[in-house]
Amino acid sequence: MPTKLAADLLNSPHWQQRLDTLATKHSVPGAQVGVVALGDDGSVDVRVLTTGLTSLKTKVEVDADTLFQIGSITKIWTTTLVMQLVDEGLLTLDTPVVEVLPEFAIADADNTKNVTVRQLLTHTAGIDGDVFTDTGDGDDCIEKYVTGLASAISVTPAGGHLSYSNTGFVVAGRIVEVLRGQTWDEALTERIYRPLGLTQVVTRPEDAILFRVAVGHLANPDQESAEKVLPTTRWALPRSVGPACTITASMGDLLAFAAAHLRGGLGLTGERILSEESVAAMRVPQFDLAGLSTVDQGWGLGWILSDWNGVSCVHHSGGVIGQIAQLHTFPELGVAISVLTNSHRGAALAHDIETEIARALGLTYPEPEAEPGETDLSALVGAYETTTDRIELSRTKDGGYQVQMVARVEITGEPPMPPLPVTPLSRSRFLVELAGTPFEAAGVTVNGDEHLYMTRLFKKADA
Template sequence: MMNPVRVALRAAIATTVFVFASAHAAPPSDLDRYAKRVFDTFETPGLAIAISERGKPPVIRTYGVRRLGEAAKIDEQTMFSMGSTTKAFTSAVLAMLVDEGKLSWDSKVVDLLPGFRMYDAYTSSEMTVRDLLVHRSGLGLGAGDLLFVPETTLTRKQIVEKLRYIKPATSFRSSYAYDNLLYVVAGQLIEEICKDSWENVVRKRILAPLQMDHTITSSTTPPGANKGWPHARATTELRGAGPMVPLPGQMSFDNSAPAGSLNASIADVARWLELQLGRGLDPRTNARLFSEAQSKEMWTGQTLIPIAKNPEPLKLAQANFRAYALGWGYSDYRGQPIIAHTGGVLGSVALVVIVPGKDVAFAILTNSEELGALSALQYRLLDHYLGLSSPDWIGAISGVMKSKIAQGQEVLAAAAATPEQSGKGPSLPLEKYAGRYRDDWYGHATIEKGADGLSIRFEHSAALTGKLEHVRYDTFRTRWIDPKMAEDAYVTFTLQPDGSIGTMTLKAISPLADFSFDYHDLLFKPVPSAH
């Protein structure tokens, strides 16, 4: 889910691998100094690192504060948003159910979950449990994320029901496109089989056995909790530029919990790493949560991921192959395979990396949208454990991020600098744009005409409420009530031959907008008046 420069860095960060090496190695001797430089360069308010080596106590480091302007420090029990690293917990529960014979990875979803439907009949009938987890359904990138990003009033069941109205972007199993919706379906499937909520199942089967007492299944923590508060550079037109500030609140998306809702402390994540290195066996209690066979299955690549070329400063980290496994990514780093996953929500990003052949794993949690901090630490740690020379990753990544921000600012400036078109339009009096509109999968949005112009309101998303400013012709732009919690969008109307409105479409303004703001998948049509 969320991050300002994820498009440029995701391929380089979300990798994973098997590495063959011998003796255990201690963490880098300069870890604290390096982390401090990362901390200062990327200005993340708080940062936590856990390193786990099989048969050794975990190494944990914490830096910074929970919230800018406050004195409370990050400690081992400070909870951070885990984002999409939650997906591995959902796949682990399914692996337990496979071990118990209650389903197989290739069981048909329609046979297990009554009422399940995709857009077309063939995909609906052929979708397997495995398909839910590996991003090859035919849905477009982030399709349907607006059903829960930003916070919506929809229930998990309603989200799953709306899946049938989302048109595929490609044919079934033909290509890779990351999605969150089908992990929500996976959560519903778990509830159907276990006759209990996804939250309770995760607590009983994973959190409790591992004594992860400072982990919750909700995307928001209660008032006063030891929480790394979300921060972002979100005070300018381009998210990712400008000063780091606390966000006004935590993003609540428990309706999509199986895709990314966990909040966990770094000490608890260290326990999760131990379980992974144990291939399903908890080394502290000798309890087996899932079989070694299922551990291998979850780490096996299923869907090939196209490889984007890294910017020149990150050439050394260029992947040779990438694939998505079951809740994990599988790729290579400097020729050696690794297993990993990033996670991101508004104001926080996280990373979990496993090097199975080396019997080492690490996690990095932050309370800001600074993917650069994650990647700089990831590469340094991988270089160390692989015994490779390590370049100045901090400088290289910082430079790439600054370049991406500059490019984004140029795009926005060019879009605004169209004097020959300014003042042209709109085609209709403003009141003619007012009315109720409906999209097949999202639902309704309302345009109203007031004394100060037009406003827009999405029925399920309180954050998607704001003013409309005319841009040119029949295109307007949003000014959401709190731009820190949502990306602004262009709103374009098309007209029928008789001059009435035919459709309303949206497109994110920022070239760096997170894919979860999938405005482009919406096609609103006017709802006829009852009068």
């Protein structure tokens, strides 16, 4: 792998031009693109490009010090905190949650006693994944959140099929609080920020206001307007879901965190935040996505695992209120690429520019693939639901297929989407474009019930 090429890549004026062009194309008011590359001689090179505005309302420009919400990339930070506990022998991955949190309970009593730490970190605990209860801004908000899960449903039995769960990571954050005797936010500061020398990363709005901060943008309901996106009127999700999705950081600090994982847990400061064994364990496949995805191979502990033309990619994305983030790391190469945006269409920008950067590095960004043979999706037609969303797959007049996505519970403030065309990939898989980005979906039977897998399990609704 040409590490020097990775380090020098963003120096070319071409990339600034491409970033500017793609931001306009995809209606992204502001963005940062960063690359960190580790040299064989121990050198570290970090390059950051910026474009646009933090908000279409304030017109403040994005610079390298601007903070963006990284959304669910936060889960890797929370996983790191949990793995530190493993390093210290304070728990194991197979410790039942109730051993650490005796008060933990969900609606299913058997699942309550069977959920393990590993299952929380691999989205296999079976807990309803999108509980966004606001329990206030106090230091006890996560404790209150976990106490309030007594009525939370189980999507699968503990240890069953993967179904993406923000809820599970909040429970993991509470484990950190109990074993550290401090809030999750304080644990981040003491155990990650300070050792890594991070000064531009926060978890709370009252801290974010001290920095230049990006504001999310959502689709403009006025289709005739020249402005395709508008600044959101709500900046952040509740503090109570912090361990799942509320870190806000500059590109430089996010790449410093990524570099620590590329260096086997050793920060650029020379301080170690995690053992090499735990860093490696986070990359070990825990759930196989064969048959469900041709882009991602599986899930590790926190991380998503992919193959980029024979090179391992360990990554995660984040999406909150009008902000989309991507972080792709390549441990074999000592390279990480990240894109931070302040638009609901940021994933499209990230996809395009990361595809081009990957090509320049001799890598191939994986794309969804069709299987040979029949692609009739008739058996999947119907409505599928989680507690917060509904997906309706139906036939179109011309014999094709479409999906209608409906929010059953409003979380991000995104306006309703029109029906979206579907590209069949097989009899059980199809492709749908969400905010300009291709997304795979697959039909799967779990515990005798039909589901649609789109990272989360959507259960087929009764006719």
